[in-house]
Amino acid sequence: MTDKMKVTEKKKDFGLDTLREAGETLRLPTVTPAVPFPLETLVPQVRQQTPAVGQRATRPDGRLHGLGQTKYIDDLAFPGMLYAKIKRAGIASARIRSIDTRAAEAMPGVMAVLTGREIPVNSFGPSFQDQPVLADERVFHAGDGVAAVAALTEQIALEALDRIKVEYEPLPAVFDPLIAMQDDAPRVHPPKSNIYATKTIRKGDLEKGFAASDHIFEGRFCTQMVEHVPLEPHCSIAEWDPNGRVTIWSTLGRITLGRVDVARTLKLAVNRVRIIATIVCGNFGGKNEITQEPVLALLSKKTGRPVKGVFTRGEEFIATTTRHPFVMEYKTGVTREGRILARKVRLVLDGGAYCSWSETTLGKAAILSVGPYRIDNLLVEAFVVYTNKTMTGAMRGFGAPQVCYAYESHMDDIAAALKLDPLAIRLLNVFDEGSISPTGQVLHSVVVRQSLLQAAERFGWTETQP
Amino acid sequence: MKRRGRGIACMWYPIGFTVSANPSAATVKVNEDGTATVLTGTVETGQGSLTVLGQIAAEELGVATDDVHVVSADTDVTPMDTGAIASRTTYVTGNAIRLAAEKAKAILFEVAAPMLGVKPEQLEAKDRTIRVKGFPQRNLPIGEVANHAQAVKGQPAIGSASWNPPTVAMDPETGQGKPFSTYVYATQIAEVEVDDETGEVDVIRIVAAHDCGTAINPMLVEGQVEGGISMGIGFALQEEILFDAAGRQINPNLTNYIMPTSLDMPQIEIDIVDSYDPTGPFGAKGVGEPTSVPTAAAILNAIHDAVGVRITSLPATAEKVLAAIQAKNTHDLKRIAAR
Numbered sequence: 160m161t162d163k164m165k166v167t168e169k170k171k172d173f174g175l176d177t178l179r180e181a182g183e184t185l186r187l188p189t190v191t192p193a194v195p196f197p198l199e200t201l202v203p204q205v206r207q208q209t210p211a212v213g214q215r216a217t218r219p220d221g222r223l224h225g226l227g228q229t230k231y232i233d234d235l236a237f238p239g240m241l242y243a244k245i246k247r248a249g250i251a252s253a254r255i256r257s258i259d260t261r262a263a264e265a266m267p268g269v270m271a272v273l274t275g276r277e278i279p280v281n282s283f284g285p286s287f288q289d290q291p292v293l294a295d296e297r298v299f300h301a302g303d304g305v306a307a308v309a310a311l312t313e314q315i316a317l318e319a320l321d322r323i324k325v326e327y328e329p330l331p332a333v334f335d336p337l338i339a340m341q342d343d344a345p346r347v348h349p350p351k352s353n354i355y356a357t358k359t360i361r362k363g364d365l366e367k368g369f370a371a372s373d374h375i376f377e378g379r380f381c382t383q384m385v386e387h388v389p390l391e392p393h394c395s396i397a398e399w400d401p402n403g404r405v406t407i408w409s410t411l412g413r414i415t416l417g418r419v420d421v422a423r424t425l426k427l428a429v430n431r432v433r434i435i436a437t438i439v440c441g442n443f444g445g446k447n448e449i450t451q452e453p454v455l456a457l458l459s460k461k462t463g464r465p466v467k468g469v470f471t472r473g474e475e476f477i478a479t480t481t482r483h484p485f486v487m488e489y490k491t492g493v494t495r496e497g498r499i500l501a502r503k504v505r506l507v508l509d510g511g512a513y514c515s516w517s518e519t520t521l522g523k524a525a526i527l528s529v530g531p532y533r534i535d536n537l538l539v540e541a542f543v544v545y546t547n548k549t550m551t552g553a554m555r556g557f558g559a560p561q562v563c564y565a566y567e568s569h570m571d572d573i574a575a576a577l578k579l580d581p582l583a584i585r586l587l588n589v590f591d592e593g594s595i596s597p598t599g600q601v602l603h604s605v606v607v608r609q610s611l612l613q614a615a616e617r618f619g620w621t622e623t624q625p
Numbered sequence: 626m627k628r629r630g631r632g633i634a635c636m637w638y639p640i641g642f643t644v645s646a647n648p649s650a651a652t653v654k655v656n657e658d659g660t661a662t663v664l665t666g667t668v669e670t671g672q673g674s675l676t677v678l679g680q681i682a683a684e685e686l687g688v689a690t691d692d693v694h695v696v697s698a699d700t701d702v703t704p705m706d707t708g709a710i711a712s713r714t715t716y717v718t719g720n721a722i723r724l725a726a727e728k729a730k731a732i733l734f735e736v737a738a739p740m741l742g743v744k745p746e747q748l749e750a751k752d753r754t755i756r757v758k759g760f761p762q763r764n765l766p767i768g769e770v771a772n773h774a775q776a777v778k779g780q781p782a783i784g785s786a787s788w789n790p791p792t793v794a795m796d797p798e799t800g801q802g803k804p805f806s807t808y809v810y811a812t813q814i815a816e817v818e819v820d821d822e823t824g825e826v827d828v829i830r831i832v833a834a835h836d837c838g839t840a841i842n843p844m845l846v847e848g849q850v851e852g853g854i855s856m857g858i859g860f861a862l863q864e865e866i867l868f869d870a871a872g873r874q875i876n877p878n879l880t881n882y883i884m885p886t887s888l889d890m891p892q893i894e895i896d897i898v899d900s901y902d903p904t905g906p907f908g909a910k911g912v913g914e915p916t917s918v919p920t921a922a923a924i925l926n927a928i929h930d931a932v933g934v935r936i937t938s939l940p941a942t943a944e945k946v947l948a949a950i951q952a953k954n955t956h957d958l959k960r961i962a963a964r
Contacts, residue, residue, distance in 0.1 A: 206691035209752045211683035212907045215844035216690040218676045220669065251872030301873045334872050360800030381938040383865040388884055412668050413708030418700045436698035439709075442670035443856070447710050476877030481866060519711075522643040522795075526804060531637035539800070547872050553710060555853070559638055559918045560860055564939060567634040567922035571929060581633050581926065589635065590810075599801040600793075604902040604910070606836045607810035611635055613896045614812040614834035620633070 252332035300512035302477030347545035368501025368536025372492025389441025397455035444553035480552030515552030524558025530566035630931025634922030639805035648789035650704035655782035659768030666706030685726035687750030719906035728784025824947025838910035857920020
């Protein structure tokens with residue numbers, strides 16, 4: 160154990176030998192100590208009981224995790240495998256004048272270099288195909304990949320990235336979604352408007368609802384951009400075989416869609432692409448679309464070797480999707496008893512440089528923004544806007560945590576102004592079995608009231624004294 | 626001084642895609658000894674979905690969780706699946722697996738009926754046996770039936786099925802429609818301590834009451850709730866990607882992008898709200914995403930309760946909370962002076 164730890168020990172003298180040794184130790188595949196496995200595996204009783212539903216059954220992968228035997232993609236290695244790295248633009252909006260890869264290609268240990276122009280169909284995306292696999296003509300945000308290298312080691316690949324010279328012509332950029340909505344703002348994807356999707360929900364008569372209200376409250380709330388931060392970064396290995404079939408081991412959470420996207424970008428028949436997702440260590444929405452997979456496949460095709468790509472933590476932040484920042488404006492009309500009669504909501508979503516799962520996020524956020532409340536008169540207007548920032552996409556809750564923060568803060572402000580207990584005002588307004596949703600749907604198995612009462616009881620909630 | 630506050634937040638959340646088709650397909654194969662293998666195209670991303678899916682297949686076949694092995698996530702081997710997204714796995718993939726298991730079971734019933742001298746409709750699969758309804762003594766071990774079906778009758782018990790949640794498209798002008806087949810509901814209540822001299826917020830306790838329909842595996846539901854709350858705390862108080870004036874991220878690392886750690890976790894108390902959705906497998910809906918939805922709202926309401934300031938932009942960092950407290954104090958002082 161002790162000699163394996165030496166990599167992490169700090170040494171005062173970083174001689175060449177030390178560095179070389181450290182690199183080699185780091186490249187060694189993880190080898191777990193030899194342990195004999197019993198012929199008969201101990202199975203917890205809970206996994207052997209019937210009926211199965213309702214049992215607190217332990218997970219079959221739990222033992223593997225516990226023993227450190229789970230093979231994540233970075234634990235896999237194939238003979239002759241190469242390591243890929245992607246050069247990031249580092250500029251938010253620019254035209255690419257030229258990419259000179261000659262110095263990188265000439266480096267010993269570099270096996271192949273790839274640029275966007277070599278990708279058969281250089282675009283992808285779940286709703287609109289507005290995202291290049293590697294930027295070729297234009298850079299839309301600073302985390303865009305512009306070239307990729309496959310080399311014998313990660314270190315050589317990284318060094319080769321520095322030797323790739325890219326000439327940019329900077330273009331106007333826009334970072335604030337509210338500014339991006341204006342007519343004279345620079346267009347992120349010209350000639351397309353920056354507002355790339357909208358959603359409207361209308362029910363009842365908003366003006367009548369406000370007119371009948373005793374009080375009208377307004378609130379404005381904003382949320383930030385956050386990352387999924389899965390423990391395991393995006394990681395894939397691609398192996399192109401002589402029959403023109405490509406096998407990709409990947410951290411993708413959606414292999415069915417991933418296969419179609421990879422086939423499309425590579426111009427291959429769908430049955431020539433095989434995607435195997437191993438145990439994925441955390442997704443939270445961030446691994447729902449392809450990222451580097453076509454790049455690795457083409458590098459494997461060029462070199463005839465398996466190619467592995469592992470995103471750094473930095474790349475997780477700058478080159479994968481994030482959660483949409485929201486600007487949310489609420490206007491709500493209530494009776495003096497606290498019953499909500501009308502609500503108007505306006506949402507602006509910062510969509511980043513590409514659509515990704517923004518349309519889905521927009522739709523869910525718009526529907527859910529009203530809250531789990533019976534409101535007869537309402538209007539929701541929601542917009543998602545391109546900016547030259549990291550793309551935003553699917554993330555646990557698709558816009559729901561943002562709007563929940565707004566509608567529940569707003570609710571407490573209303574309760575405070577009317578001197579009502581926060582629990583009481585919710586119980587007065589929440590959905591019940593058979594309530595009609597903002598989109599006119601009759602709801603079933605509705606237990607929001609029960610959840611409020613159960614949580615309040617468990618917490619020991621006592622009514623606020625006015 | 627440290628001031629305590631409490632905040633409540635409730636939410637609703639849909640299961641599956643907004644209107645668009647998001648089907649799952651599955652195959653269930655009953656082996657010669659009555660154990661079973663499930664093929665699914667979904668991906669285990671740490672949430673324990675394969676355990677839950679195995680439990681659903683086991684329930685339909687009347688066997689135990691450990692009797693079912695789930696093979697997942699290989700496009701050459703497993704049927705299509707829309708994937709681990711939109712809290713849909715238990716509900717949509719679960720329904721597909723239940724239907725596939727039902728088909729495999731129908732073959733077992735067909736083979737077992739003459740062996741037991743009854744009609745297939747009179748049979749049920751329970752406790753690893755195929756038995757006559759209302760007459761449990763009249764039974765055969767499921768392994769014996771499965772082996773007989775394959776080796777004698779030449780009818781291996783294999784079933785395949787797919788399922789897609791029914792929706793109605795939304796009107797483009799008014800948004801009226803049925804975008805989702807079903808929704809889940811939840812409430813979280815947070816108790817926080819706010820230091821009014823530094824603005825630091827400490828989450829002491831969170832009570833979470835979540836609806837997920839039938840909890841196929843209550844332990845995994847609790848795991849999801851705990852994970853969701855940790856994500857919610859980061860969203861509420863700490864995490865934020867910052868950009869420089871040129872649109873480049875300035876904190877793309879875990880040193881300056883502050884995530885909650887185990888030391889930041891409050892005491893968590895979880896209640897699973899009793900509910901049953903007839904459209905889900907054995908009444909189940911889902912729980913993945915909703916667990917992190919109300920956390921930030923509850924914490925921000927608790928901050929308001931503790932120190933009387935409304936933070937209108939996330940995250941509620943110590944700096945932001947302190948600035949709001951100071952602004953409020955100045956405002957309050959002026960009001961006193963004006964009197």
